[in-house]
Amino acid sequence: MRAILEGSHTVAEAVKLCRAQVVSAYPITPQTHIVEALAQKAANGEIQGEFVRVESEFSAASVCLGAAACGARAYSATTSQGLLLMAEVLFNIAGMRLPMVFTIANRSVSAPLNIWNDHQDSMTVRDSGWIQLWAEDCQELMDMHIQAYRIAEDHRVYLPVLVNMDGFILTHTYEPVEIPTQEEVDAFLPPFDPLFKLDPKDPVTLGAYVGPEKYHEVRYCLNESVEEAKPVIVEVAESFRKTFGRFQGDLLEGYQLEGAETIFIAMGSLVGTLKDTVDRMRKAGHPVGLLKLRCLRPFPGAEIHDAVKNAKNVIVLEKAISLGGGHIVATELRSAFYGRMPAPRIAGAVIGMGGRDITAESIEKVYQRVVEGGEEFFWADLKEEVLQEA
Amino acid sequence: MRLLGVVTRPGTSRQNKTGSWRVMRPVFDHDKCTGCTTCETICPEGCVYHTGKTEYDSDLDYCKGCGLCAEMCPADAITMKEEIK
Numbered sequence: 001m002r003a004i005l006e007g008s009h010t011v012a013e014a015v016k017l018c019r020a021q022v023v024s025a026y027p028i029t030p031q032t033h034i035v036e037a038l039a040q041k042a043a044n045g046e047i048q049g050e051f052v053r054v055e056s057e058f059s060a061a062s063v064c065l066g067a068a069a070c071g072a073r074a075y076s077a078t079t080s081q082g083l084l085l086m087a088e089v090l091f092n093i094a095g096m097r098l099p100m101v102f103t104i105a106n107r108s109v110s111a112p113l114n115i116w117n118d119h120q121d122s123m124t125v126r127d128s129g130w131i132q133l134w135a136e137d138c139q140e141l142m143d144m145h146i147q148a149y150r151i152a153e154d155h156r157v158y159l160p161v162l163v164n165m166d167g168f169i170l171t172h173t174y175e176p177v178e179i180p181t182q183e184e185v186d187a188f189l190p191p192f193d194p195l196f197k198l199d200p201k202d203p204v205t206l207g208a209y210v211g212p213e214k215y216h217e218v219r220y221c222l223n224e225s226v227e228e229a230k231p232v233i234v235e236v237a238e239s240f241r242k243t244f245g246r247f248q249g250d251l252l253e254g255y256q257l258e259g260a261e262t263i264f265i266a267m268g269s270l271v272g273t274l275k276d277t278v279d280r281m282r283k284a285g286h287p288v289g290l291l292k293l294r295c296l297r298p299f300p301g302a303e304i305h306d307a308v309k310n311a312k313n314v315i316v317l318e319k320a321i322s323l324g325g326g327h328i329v330a331t332e333l334r335s336a337f338y339g340r341m342p343a344p345r346i347a348g349a350v351i352g353m354g355g356r357d358i359t360a361e362s363i364e365k366v367y368q369r370v371v372e373g374g375e376e377f378f379w380a381d382l383k384e385e386v387l388q389e390a
Numbered sequence: 391m392r393l394l395g396v397v398t399r400p401g402t403s404r405q406n407k408t409g410s411w412r413v414m415r416p417v418f419d420h421d422k423c424t425g426c427t428t429c430e431t432i433c434p435e436g437c438v439y440h441t442g443k444t445e446y447d448s449d450l451d452y453c454k455g456c457g458l459c460a461e462m463c464p465a466d467a468i469t470m471k472e473e474i475k
Contacts, residue, residue, distance in 0.1 A: 214394070217395075218395035
């Protein structure tokens with residue numbers, strides 16, 4: 001069935017179709033519509049599972065941890081400060097190897113208080129052991145959540161997954177969305193088959209003490225598992241294409257890469273803006289292309305190199321900064337490219353922080369600064385008159 | 391996919407002898423002991439046991455040497471000695 005759905009309602013519908021058994025969340029802008037819709041579905045009896053109201057995001061994540069430890073399919077959604085409050089639990093969930101899916105309605109972080117979109121929240125927890133997927137539009141949100149549960153619960157992966165969606169830009173935008181039937185989703189996503197769970201008849205402890213004699217190896221195995229998720233993410237996207245006839249990329253998705261001398265790389269809704277901008281720039285005679293980074297963790301460094309190696313320039317547009325450490329994705333890309341040939345020049349722009357609109361014009365300006373001006377790492381669209389207030 | 395350090399089955403405390411953390415060790419004087427049971431009750435780890443009315447001792451596999459038994463003993467029958475390995 002095709003319907004005009006808001007991004008947040010698309011996510012709630014997807015979570016319902018995935019038959020989440022325990023949903024626990026605390027409202028925070030711009031995630032509220034997701035939780036509101038799920039609460040309504042639970043009240044209407046459309047969701048057979050338990051909706052657990054809590055007093056904080058820390059508790060929401062903890063409820064999901066406990067639920068998954070007991071073998072239930074768990075779900076939560078948050079953003080920004082809520083995600084930061086969850087951080088301690090996120091590391092525990094990954095370390096305890098509990099598959100689940102959380103949606104992050106990406107928003108800036110305080111202070112100063114700002115409720116609009118950028119990627120600083122999820123980037124902060126990129127080293128937590130969670131797989132991170134980034135959605136471009138409402139249809140991809142529907143499809144990505146269904147894929148995310150299958151990836152998470154796959155016995156070759158067995159890790160939690162964060163699905164990222166741009167706050168307001170996707171959460172509050174209405175788009176036509178193809179909604180699969182319950183039967184189709186059930187056939188694609190079998191019930192959660194836990195490898196281990198808390199059960200009084202067969203008692204176990206999860207996440208117990210491990211001393212220096214083993215902890216080193218424990219983290220080695222966790223890192224190895226995150227890396228090993230790559231082929232499963234690709235396989236699940238392919239299987240989704242075969243079942244539903246839709247494909248929005250696996251680890252990556254290329255757009256106009258043929259003959260592209262300069263390739264943009266971005267995550268989330270910016271990819272949609274970039275597709276239009278690339279078309280416009282191609283018409284104006286600029287040989288540009290686009291690579292959508294759909295999966296940030298595990299980081300597909302070798303795969304990106306393979307996709308862009310014949311270009312002259314790679315421009316990473318990112319809505320986050322590692323304060324004092326530089327551009328995050330661009331830096332990881334440089335690291336992944338080191339020693340690989342051929343090696344395109346890698347440039348990066350921090351863009352659209354705290355909800356600053358990213359227009360085709362701002363992207364074209366970035367292109368000019370890199371390709372004609374030879375700049376490498378910089379902040380796009382900086383307003384001099386605002387800086388003078390400092 | 392390798393799982394390591396995730397699931398712990400019951401009974402692992404038998405392999406994990408946490409008494410290795412101890413720097414002080416309780417020494418029981420069976421002649422001074424009145425058999426009041428305070429040490430056995432107060433031990434936070436349940437390590438203190440007895441084999442006769444005044445024959446108390448601590449299970450050094452798990453005793454952390456916290457010294458509560460010595461502190462509480464009304465007969466001063468327990469002294470903490472430095473653990474020398």
